[in-house]
Amino acid sequence: MSQDKLNEHEDTKEWETWMDNLIIDDALQKENIPFFQYSEFENVKLISGNIYKAIFKISQKTIALKCVYLNDKFTLDNLINEIKRYRKLEIHDTILKFYGITKQENNYMIILKYANNGSLRQYLKTNFQKMDWNTKLNLAKQIANVLMYLHSNEITHGKLNSENILVHNGNIKLNVFGLTKIIPESLRFLKNTLGPIQYIDPQYLEIFNAIGKNKSSDIFSLGIILWEISSGNSPFEMEPSSNIDLLNNIVKGKREMIILGTPPKYKEIYIGCWKHNGNSRPNISQVVKDLSEIVISGESFEIETPQSQPYNVTDEVISVKSEISNKRNKELEVKSDPPFVDVTDEVDVYIKDLFEFFVDSYEKQDLEMHSIMIKNYIREHNKNPDEILFEMISHPSHSYYRFTSLIGFFYKYGIGTIVNNKMAFKFFSLATNEIIEMKNTSPNSRSLRKLHESNREIGFIHLGDMHLKGLGVKKNRKEAFKIYSKVADEGSIRALIYVAICYQFGYGVGKNEKKAFELYLKSSEEGCLVGQWNVGYCHRKGIGTAVDDSEAFQWFMKSALSRNIYAMSNIGYCYSAGIGVDKDLEESFKWHLKAAENGNSAAQFNLALCYEQGDGIDKDNAKAFEWCKKAAESDNVTGQYMIGKCFYKGYGTGKDIVKAIYWLNKAKENGNTDANKLLEKIINKIV
Numbered sequence: 001m002s003q004d005k006l007n008e009h010e011d012t013k014e015w016e017t018w019m020d021n022l023i024i025d026d027a028l029q030k031e032n033i034p035f036f037q038y039s040e041f042e043n044v045k046l047i048s049g050n051i052y053k054a055i056f057k058i059s060q061k062t063i064a065l066k067c068v069y070l071n072d073k074f075t076l077d078n079l080i081n082e083i084k085r086y087r088k089l090e091i092h093d094t095i096l097k098f099y100g101i102t103k104q105e106n107n108y109m110i111i112l113k114y115a116n117n118g119s120l121r122q123y124l125k126t127n128f129q130k131m132d133w134n135t136k137l138n139l140a141k142q143i144a145n146v147l148m149y150l151h152s153n154e155i156t157h158g159k160l161n162s163e164n165i166l167v168h169n170g171n172i173k174l175n176v177f178g179l180t181k182i183i184p185e186s187l188r189f190l191k192n193t194l195g196p197i198q199y200i201d202p203q204y205l206e207i208f209n210a211i212g213k214n215k216s217s218d219i220f221s222l223g224i225i226l227w228e229i230s231s232g233n234s235p236f237e238m239e240p241s242s243n244i245d246l247l248n249n250i251v252k253g254k255r256e257m258i259i260l261g262t263p264p265k266y267k268e269i270y271i272g273c274w275k276h277n278g279n280s281r282p283n284i285s286q287v288v289k290d291l292s293e294i295v296i297s298g299e300s301f302e303i304e305t306p307q308s309q310p311y312n313v314t315d316e317v318i319s320v321k322s323e324i325s326n327k328r329n330k331e332l333e334v335k336s337d338p339p340f341v342d343v344t345d346e347v348d349v350y351i352k353d354l355f356e357f358f359v360d361s362y363e364k365q366d367l368e369m370h371s372i373m374i375k376n377y378i379r380e381h382n383k384n385p386d387e388i389l390f391e392m393i394s395h396p397s398h399s400y401y402r403f404t405s406l407i408g409f410f411y412k413y414g415i416g417t418i419v420n421n422k423m424a425f426k427f428f429s430l431a432t433n434e435i436i437e438m439k440n441t442s443p444n445s446r447s448l449r450k451l452h453e454s455n456r457e458i459g460f461i462h463l464g465d466m467h468l469k470g471l472g473v474k475k476n477r478k479e480a481f482k483i484y485s486k487v488a489d490e491g492s493i494r495a496l497i498y499v500a501i502c503y504q505f506g507y508g509v510g511k512n513e514k515k516a517f518e519l520y521l522k523s524s525e526e527g528c529l530v531g532q533w534n535v536g537y538c539h540r541k542g543i544g545t546a547v548d549d550s551e552a553f554q555w556f557m558k559s560a561l562s563r564n565i566y567a568m569s570n571i572g573y574c575y576s577a578g579i580g581v582d583k584d585l586e587e588s589f590k591w592h593l594k595a596a597e598n599g600n601s602a603a604q605f606n607l608a609l610c611y612e613q614g615d616g617i618d619k620d621n622a623k624a625f626e627w628c629k630k631a632a633e634s635d636n637v638t639g640q641y642m643i644g645k646c647f648y649k650g651y652g653t654g655k656d657i658v659k660a661i662y663w664l665n666k667a668k669e670n671g672n673t674d675a676n677k678l679l680e681k682i683i684n685k686i687v
Helices: 003-030 073-089 120-130 133-152 202-206 215-231 244-251 264-273 284-292 313-334 344-364 367-380 385-394 404-413 421-433 443-469 477-489 493-505 513-525 529-541 549-561 565-577 585-597 601-613 621-633 637-649 657-669 673-686
Strands: 035-037 041-048 051-056 061-068 098-104 107-113 165-168 171-174
Touching (some): 041 061, 120 165, 120 215, 133 171, 133 215, 133 284, 215 264, 215 284, 264 284, 344 367, 344 385, 344 404, 344 529, 367 385, 385 404, 404 421, 404 443, 421 443, 443 493, 477 493, 493 513, 513 529, 529 549, 565 585, 585 601, 621 637, 637 657, 637 673, 657 673
Parallel strands (some): 035 098
Antiparallel strands (some): 041 051, 051 061, 061 107, 098 107, 165 171
């Protein structure tokens, strides 16, 4: 090749590289992905493979840099989609934080939080001798909780082992870049590199690449990690992982020996996880629940409540608080970085504000909307629900006279923990039994009394609900009616609603719709928004009174104007159908939007229909899809069917047969027959 040709070739190559980088930079900018100049980092050192650590000059914080290869539009799109998914997962505190992108010459790197204790394997090797069982259990719970978070988002890890689990200041951090793929269990197999043999599902090894790794495979790996935490050693560390005999022995059932002093319950958990048959292993929710029930008292002992002894709720709370207190103390021991901010006051203020919002929404909303609003409030304030629950239980000034009903609420609705109705029942019981002596009448004392009274009332209402539905206790509708009546007699206008519900449906008392209507009306006249909504509903359906659409609309409007979300949704429906008011699609859209933005799933679905049909708003298929998806994610069954249909037909989104089947299956499981018919049609086409 001549020198001119060579120069021309080099110029062309340089031009193409420059254009590629321009396209990449433009794409990152459009997606609001932070970009940092490589010159902003110093002391860049290789840690392993393609991962470096460096100092960010401005803040002097240590960060990690991981090389990514962007050699075509496909890999660029994959990275952007990966970052989008990662941002959604990142709200969980245990997921390693992503900061942005940088570039060294033509090599791109993602910027991640640096885990200062290295891998879990390194951490155990360095710290195991000074770890007690509370510390070990804390690590196990953190890993199980983050795995439950991935599985709840339909993500399989596939490569879980102690080398790729990181530890920062004694706390687990998981890097899930490259792992966040939606699980299409019925249509295609996930292909992952092997990783260390000791952690790999024996069923996967047995039929190598004939089946894909799935959630059950993660459970097997978790079982091995739980054993590793109990021993401080790598599994089968005396045998080389490349040994084909080890692989065959694992497939045949070879497992590590139980470590002396392991709590019996903990041992049962990991033995269940590493069973050969994936169908016999527990799911991650069960593992998390079982781990949460272990209470350590002293070295290698597990305390359980004797079945023959009467159960003392206060003792339970003390045990839970003791466990969490020990956990916090051990975490503080291993933290090497000095604290920069004392967050105690900030946490106290936030929890007090949360409780006041909790009381306010309890007074204004139905129990179902109450849980949605609390979850939204926590998310909007960028708080970690796990940490909030920890603070409420571990801080004595919170748990004993203010917030026990809120702690019970967290357990009942799975906020910051898994749903645990027994624990919820115990904390609600504690709320009803608390007595506080306040002799002075200062503003602070009055405020404290109000918090205490609200805490007690809410505890009673939820106890009644749990007796009514058989949650954490044997179903007993008569007991529920008795509880509601007691609180109503003490002056709770909110409790009147539940007494009325019992009369309306005959729960624990003779059915009497007229009596129910009278009680709804009484609570409404005393300012109860939920009662106002119920009076409107009774007028609409003729329950205990004559059908009167105009009167129904007036009561709905009264409640909606005071921000009852169900009433807002009903007003939207009344305007759309001309019930008790002239038909007005624009007003209907406005009210549906208000209710939808506050988390009402029926309103979210109706809003999707407004956008799809152009009712009160310009047609917009993308917006229709967006609101339909929100309704589906809020467990609206019709929304689940419609979002499945959208993915199947490509309405407002790209066609995606896997997601279509996922949502249609959800709708089918919840009893939607149309979803079942469409599923059969899709499967027949595939076959």
